[in-house]
Amino acid sequence: MANERVLVTGGTGFIAQHCMVALIERGFTVRTTVRTLSRETEVRDHLRTAGVDAGDRLSFIRADLSEDAGWADAVAGCAYVVHGASPTPSGDQVTEADWVRPAVDGNLRVLRAARGAGVKRVVLTSAFGAIGAGHKASHRRPFDETDWSDISGNVWLYQKSKxxxxxxxxxxxxxxxxxxxxxxxxxxxxxxxxxxxxxxxxIRLIKNLLEGQQGVPRINSGFVDVRDVADLHVRAMLDPAAAGERFVATAGESLWIADVARILRERVGPAAARVTSKVLPNWIVRMAAKSNPAMRSTLPLLGMDLNVTAAKAERLLGWKPRSREDAIVATAESLIRLGLVS
Known part of the structure; x- marks a missing residue:
């Protein structure tokens, strides 16, 4: 099983890079796709930061989700595909089509290529946004893998695309x-x-808090450490029980952003001196969103309980994530260590 080749799409991505680390540490050979080969050095440097000098266990190929070119070569000889490449909030998306078409077409392009190459299993990096968005407050909590986001409701286009x-x-x-x-x-x-x-x-949530944003919206979310997300990808890739299944990745119950702020103040020390847990009234957030497109995307989430359970992954795959508190603190400490906090 080790020494088999795995394609990890979107090699410049945060989750994808931690998946590559997990796979290489387990003895797999990894090929990854990038939209421009000039980023190979950057990706290798990031893996070294995580403690892995990939050497010849890692190779790169140019492939773009919007084009057919490169995908047949990318999947050739691969036993598995971990497909995490997907449009993420960049500010470039304007219309619904800007979000949805690349996400849908990109998935299908990778799946067709994988099928043609005889790949055993594809592990898709989806999102909680495909589970818990658009539901009424009366919908049962916690959410689980049987739930699908109600895209006829009030949802952010990113969640609709996922x-x-x-x-x-x-x-x-x-x-x-x-x-x-x-x-x-x-x-x-x-x-x-x-x-x-x-x-x-x-990650910008933690960065903004550390840099002293003036208050926090009343928004709720689950949290999970990227290393545990990568571990779950590998388990979903290898375990026979995972075929045909969805797995939520979250650690414990959801938290309000004000709770996250308090964790940072309690655990990170002087570097969190500018963090505030002051909750902004919803009307202020709505007013600010009129001139701030980034904040506009949060409006459907105001006051919504987004608690979700990962009991299925824990039961079926033996997955045991770090605590949500440790995940949050690890984020802050890495941002500070790398000099990424202004």
């Missing part, structure tokens, strides 16, 4: 998979050690 992209992947497997297996990992807000200046959008 929902439609994951649904398209399952439909492809059911109709055209020809025996290829699929598993999905649906993380909540992904925390943990940052490896460089390019990290997931969830």
């Amino acid at each position: 929902t439609l992209a994951e649904r398209a992947a399952w439909e492809f497997i059911a109709g055209e998979g020809q025996g290829m297996e699929l598993a999905a990992v649906n993380p909540t807000a992904v925390m943990g050690p940052v490896l460089g200046a390019d990290y997931s959008h969830s």
